[in-house]
Amino acid sequence: MNVSLQSLIDPLVALVREAGAAIEAVGHGALDTQRKVDDSPVTAADLAAHQVLVEGLPSIGSRDWPILSEESASIPWSERRGWSTYWLVDPLDGTKEFIRGSDQYSVNVALIDNNLPVLGVIGKPRTGEIWVGEPARGAWYQASDGGAWESLQVRSHSPLRLVVSRFHRGASTRRLIESLGNVEVEELGSSLKCCRVAEGLADLYPRFGPTSEWDTAAAQAVLEGAGGHLVDCHSWRALRYNAGDSLLNPAFVACASLDGVWRDVWPD
Numbered sequence: 001m002n003v004s005l006q007s008l009i010d011p012l013v014a015l016v017r018e019a020g021a022a023i024e025a026v027g028h029g030a031l032d033t034q035r036k037v038d039d040s041p042v043t044a045a046d047l048a049a050h051q052v053l054v055e056g057l058p059s060i061g062s063r064d065w066p067i068l069s070e071e072s073a074s075i076p077w078s079e080r081r082g083w084s085t086y087w088l089v090d091p092l093d094g095t096k097e098f099i100r101g102s103d104q105y106s107v108n109v110a111l112i113d114n115n116l117p118v119l120g121v122i123g124k125p126r127t128g129e130i131w132v133g134e135p136a137r138g139a140w141y142q143a144s145d146g147g148a149w150e151s152l153q154v155r156s157h158s159p160l161r162l163v164v165s166r167f168h169r170g171a172s173t174r175r176l177i178e179s180l181g182n183v184e185v186e187e188l189g190s191s192l193k194c195c196r197v198a199e200g201l202a203d204l205y206p207r208f209g210p211t212s213e214w215d216t217a218a219a220q221a222v223l224e225g226a227g228g229h230l231v232d233c234h235s236w237r238a239l240r241y242n243a244g245d246s247l248l249n250p251a252f253v254a255c256a257s258l259d260g261v262w263r264d265v266w267p268d
């Protein structure tokens, strides 16, 4: 890839803000909710943000980079297997949160190169917050448009602080919390859980239930840029992208550090 990633950040942040504005313009009232094949909800807001992103991304970076979005994910493996650099997008992560009127949904754009995220931008449309990560260089947070950028750094806490999904939490997460004993647990929607770890405000986000590659790519870039990890919790290696037909992630953990007592009680 023959492009300065740094030069992509400003236009990407502006585009993520625009996608967020499209979501807010649809609003939360009287949502026409449909069901996708995996029974997850999709709204006019998901589609509006998708439209903004697929129209805007080709003028950022290279026009040759394909786009894989949650809302246009049916590109066959026979075509995807030839991709080395591409945009991976979740236009509205946390649709269920959005439908229920919470502010815990996000716009996610990642640039993947050779199966790994090399740049990620996450926007929280309701508040205007933005998180940016470039694993090789750092991670940054902006509280609102035009505000100062703060550098992000992970931090460890005692007792451990966990962030977990509100709507998608299974028996393994419960077992882990029980085994750990004295922990603080916060419920949060969407990729904002990983942002919490990147900000140094939480240690762990365990995820045993299904997610797709667009749910984690931008978050992984932010987290790694802040010194943290997003790893498959069997191999303990960084999640990889577009490595096969399936776009589902394995069970994973987002964490500030890979060293910790929590590894000793990790459920099988």
Ligand SMILES: Nc1ncnc2c1ncn2[C@@H]1O[C@H](COP(=O)(O)O)[C@@H](OP(=O)(O)O)[C@H]1O
Residues within 6 Å of the ligand: 038, 040, 041, 070, 090, 092, 093, 094, 095, 096, 097, 164, 165, 166, 167, 168, 188, 189, 190, 191, 210, 211, 212, 215
């Ligand atoms: N059965 C399933 N298969 C694939 N992904 C699922 C899923 N159930 C939930 N998810 C993923 O979990 C995300 C929500 O996580 P959380 O509850 O932690 O906010 C959803 O994001 P979307 O809202 O973008 O569809 C969806 O991608």
Ligand SMILES: [Mg+2]
Residues within 6 Å of the ligand: 070, 090, 092, 093, 094, 214, 215
């Ligand atoms: Mg999602």
